[in-house]
Amino acid sequence: MSVAAGKATVASSTAPDTWTTYRTATRSTAGAGLGFVLSAEDRLACIDLDHALADGELLPWAREIVDRLPRTYIEVSPSGQGLHVWGYGEVGRGRRIRRGEVAVEVYDRERYICMTRRPFENAPSKLADLSKVIADLL
Structure with a gap:
């Protein structure tokens, strides 16, 4: 499952508002990878x-x-x-x-x-x- 780093939501491949920056993603502890x-x-x-x-x-x-x-x-x-x-x-x-x-x-x-x-x-x-x-x- 895709987790939106820094947000309390699941990320979607078709909803840009659930995406985040590379910097935020690499600092996040949500999800795996x-x-x-x-x-x-x-x-x-x-x-x-x-x-x-x-x-x-x-x-x-x-x-x-x-x-x-x-x-x-x-x-x-x-x-x-x-x-x-x-x-x-x-x-x-x-x-x-x-x-x-x-x-x-x-x-x-x-x-x-x-x-x-x-x-x-x-x-x-x-x-x-x-x-x-x-x-x-x-």
């Missing part, structure tokens, strides 16, 4: 590679996607088995792609994404344009 709400206004997108890691190693299908990415911030998901790829892009309605062992979700709005602040490999602390990769995935 940190997250980010994607909105159409921020132009940010997240590619969620589910079950992409096995024993800390990137599976071949996920490596193929990661190798096509521009240098952008990628972090290990809370489960330790997936990756969240962060950058700029437009998706519209969120999408889930399931083909064999490939499990990818792509979002740019109305979605809360848990954050770990655990960079994958040598991910830079910057965001790149993911438009081409998003188009290829969809």
Whole structure:
């Protein structure tokens, strides 16, 4: 459940009045962990590679996607088995792609994404344009 840091309410991915600043969220003791709400206004997108890691190693299908990415911030998901790829892009309605062992979700709005602040490999602390990769995935 998403908790609105510094407020006595549950946060909603579609109600900006329940969101707070990064500074407030990192100082809060409410909830467990940190997250980010994607909105159409921020132009940010997240590619969620589910079950992409096995024993800390990137599976071949996920490596193929990661190798096509521009240098952008990628972090290990809370489960330790997936990756969240962060950058700029437009998706519209969120999408889930399931083909064999490939499990990818792509979002740019109305979605809360848990954050770990655990960079994958040598991910830079910057965001790149993911438009081409998003188009290829969809």
